[in-house]
Amino acid sequence: MAEEMNKFSRELRDDDHFHDECGVIGIYSPGDTGIARDIYFGLHSLQHRGQESAGIAVNRYGNIDYHRGMGLVQEVFSDDRIRTMQGDIAIGHVRYSTTGASLACNAQPLVVFFKGGAIALGHNGNLVNANILRDELQDEGYLFQTTIDTEVLAAYIARNIKDGDIEGAIAKTMKIAQGAYALVITSGEKLIGVRDPLGLRPLVLGKTKNGYVLSSETCNFNLLGAEKVRDIDPGEIITIENGEISSMKFDFGETRKTCSFEYVYFARPDSVMDGRSIYLARHECGKNLAKEQPAEADVVIAVPDSGNVAAMGYAEQSGIPFGIGLIKNRYVGRTFIQPDQKMRDISVRLKLNVLKENVEGKRVVMVDDSIVRGTTSGQIVRLLKDAGAKEVHLRVACPPVTDPCFFGIDTPEKKQLMAAKYSVEEMRGMIGADSLGFLSVDGMKDAIGLGRDNVCTACFTGDYPMELPERKDK
Numbered sequence: 001m002a003e004e005m006n007k008f009s010r011e012l013r014d015d016d017h018f019h020d021e022c023g024v025i026g027i028y029s030p031g032d033t034g035i036a037r038d039i040y041f042g043l044h045s046l047q048h049r050g051q052e053s054a055g056i057a058v059n060r061y062g063n064i065d066y067h068r069g070m071g072l073v074q075e076v077f078s079d080d081r082i083r084t085m086q087g088d089i090a091i092g093h094v095r096y097s098t099t100g101a102s103l104a105c106n107a108q109p110l111v112v113f114f115k116g117g118a119i120a121l122g123h124n125g126n127l128v129n130a131n132i133l134r135d136e137l138q139d140e141g142y143l144f145q146t147t148i149d150t151e152v153l154a155a156y157i158a159r160n161i162k163d164g165d166i167e168g169a170i171a172k173t174m175k176i177a178q179g180a181y182a183l184v185i186t187s188g189e190k191l192i193g194v195r196d197p198l199g200l201r202p203l204v205l206g207k208t209k210n211g212y213v214l215s216s217e218t219c220n221f222n223l224l225g226a227e228k229v230r231d232i233d234p235g236e237i238i239t240i241e242n243g244e245i246s247s248m249k250f251d252f253g254e255t256r257k258t259c260s261f262e263y264v265y266f267a268r269p270d271s272v273m274d275g276r277s278i279y280l281a282r283h284e285c286g287k288n289l290a291k292e293q294p295a296e297a298d299v300v301i302a303v304p305d306s307g308n309v310a311a312m313g314y315a316e317q318s319g320i321p322f323g324i325g326l327i328k329n330r331y332v333g334r335t336f337i338q339p340d341q342k343m344r345d346i347s348v349r350l351k352l353n354v355l356k357e358n359v360e361g362k363r364v365v366m367v368d369d370s371i372v373r374g375t376t377s378g379q380i381v382r383l384l385k386d387a388g389a390k391e392v393h394l395r396v397a398c399p400p401v402t403d404p405c406f407f408g409i410d411t412p413e414k415k416q417l418m419a420a421k422y423s424v425e426e427m428r429g430m431i432g433a434d435s436l437g438f439l440s441v442d443g444m445k446d447a448i449g450l451g452r453d454n455v456c457t458a459c460f461t462g463d464y465p466m467e468l469p470e471r472k473d474k
Helices: 002-010 035-045 079-084 130-139 149-160 166-176 260-266 278-292 308-318 341-351 375-386 424-431 441-448
Strands: 023-028 053-060 063-070 089-095 110-114 117-127 179-187 190-195 204-207 212-215 227-231 236-241 244-249 299-302 326-328 352-354 363-368 391-396 435-438
Touching: 023 035, 023 117, 023 179, 023 190, 035 053, 035 079, 035 089, 053 117, 053 179, 063 117, 089 117, 089 179, 089 190, 110 149, 117 130, 117 149, 130 149, 149 166, 149 179, 166 179, 166 190, 166 236, 190 212, 260 278, 260 441, 278 308, 278 391, 278 441, 299 308, 308 363, 341 352, 341 375, 352 375, 363 375, 375 391, 375 424, 424 435
Parallel strands: 299 363, 363 391, 391 435
Antiparallel strands: 023 089, 023 212, 053 063, 053 089, 110 117, 117 179, 179 190, 190 236, 204 212, 204 227, 236 244, 326 352
């Protein structure tokens, strides 16, 4: 099994988890021309959703100033640059690439010009028919400046604006754009939010003392002094102008399919999404996991940080004490897994260290949020056993990931997904755990609590919520 694991790991890149998707934020605050700083702080709270690039666009009387670049939020923006960005409507974006190369030109928000004005747009998600739409625009003479599908959306919206009716242009674009998207847009003196017809990607509205906030998550609301008003509905365009909110809702005949992986991994645990606490959903995932996949053990530990809440739920349900077994180095960024085994092991040890006192001589249940490639899981199991753990029982708070995502989550191709190639028992042997158990699809759905038919589980089942014209895993 060790030889098989080494062969499989040589095919893979980076670490064992999904890469973070994008995060968007928009603020409308009439008369407050310094809201670029609020966007800056709001993006800090969304940094977990993307560490590749960041950007802010501010709008003052329809004139848009913007700045974006590669790196973390604090690396892209200086205090001086923030001070120069004057406007009382602004949007911001943090990105990890899902489509389009890792290039500075692909940082967002994008700003496009049309007859009569400009649009700044930030996008979280992925279009499955982006190449088809791009080809159509190029045939008409459009010259693209980026390689991302966000520019496809922006170009179609700008092309369809008639007599300043941007909402009508967005509605026309929604009819042809297939996939997942949550958009924040500013044009004229408006802040606009848009959510795809399935509600795959999240977007929420908050109220501040002076105006409104649109954000991917509620985790930045306390920081910004905002109270949650509601989630933007699937298929909704919400416009904030002159201090008033208006809404256009479109029924595309679709059933809500909120991304299940937002609840088990992506979102911050202090966020509330579609009315459901991320913390409570993960806690219930852990409790359901304990019911479905019990283990005889002395201590329950988590793979930090995304496995923490599920591990607490597992411990509570099982009656096995919860303990700290792994310490995370919070000052290590992404590390690239090198081809030789020594460097792969060092990259994990840079991020995690075992608290030997809590695992030595004990039977350990290790709870993680997911297994994608499996390489990191195997290295952590070895760390625990090297530290004297008697047994390591790996429990995973979601089902096996068997299929790639095409809706804004940067998953590997199917051939790189461990669960797509091996049985649970084969995976257990390759990882080196004494036992391995996953949460069932229904157990996860019940924990999320939105209704079994209202969450997307495509990466666990291969049951995609729409046709995929550009399947790349065949």
